[in-house]
Amino acid sequence: xxxxxxxxxxxxxxxxxxxxxxxxxxxxxxxxxxxxxxxxxxxxxxxxxxxxxxxxxxxxxxxxxxxxxxxxxxxxxxxxxxxxxxxxxxxxxxxxxxxxxxxxxxxxxxxxxxxxxxxxxxxxxxxxxxxxxxxx
Numbered sequence: 001x002x003x004x005x006x007x008x009x010x011x012x013x014x015x016x017x018x019x020x021x022x023x024x025x026x027x028x029x030x031x032x033x034x035x036x037x038x039x040x041x042x043x044x045x046x047x048x049x050x051x052x053x054x055x056x057x058x059x060x061x062x063x064x065x066x067x068x069x070x071x072x073x074x075x076x077x078x079x080x081x082x083x084x085x086x087x088x089x090x091x092x093x094x095x096x097x098x099x100x101x102x103x104x105x106x107x108x109x110x111x112x113x114x115x116x117x118x119x120x121x122x123x124x125x126x127x128x129x130x131x132x133x134x135x136x
Contacts, residue, residue, distance in 0.1 A: 032076040035102040045098045045107065047072035049091065057086040070096055082109040089116055
């Protein structure tokens, strides 16, 4: 093989490695206790909305301030601030995945993913009940 071919193959291999490394998501899933230990680093926290505590969003005052409380999978409860609008059907969500950083005891979310309740569950149950009636 010519030296030019070897250099070309090495450059292609290095390029592939760099692309793979840059495309990976380095955030980790933590509870709020882990986010406190990794203060200042991006983490993902999975949990449920606490409906008994204040959910603050007033688009007339500040459309880019939304705060609420969330309980993580370990039972830890923490205040969350999101610099953006309240997502649609937020109060109906079954589960939340927040990406963000912990700072001074408050979790600052940069992204909110919601698992919304399925609107098809009742229909599935109804179909099963109707099918059992037909067989009789």
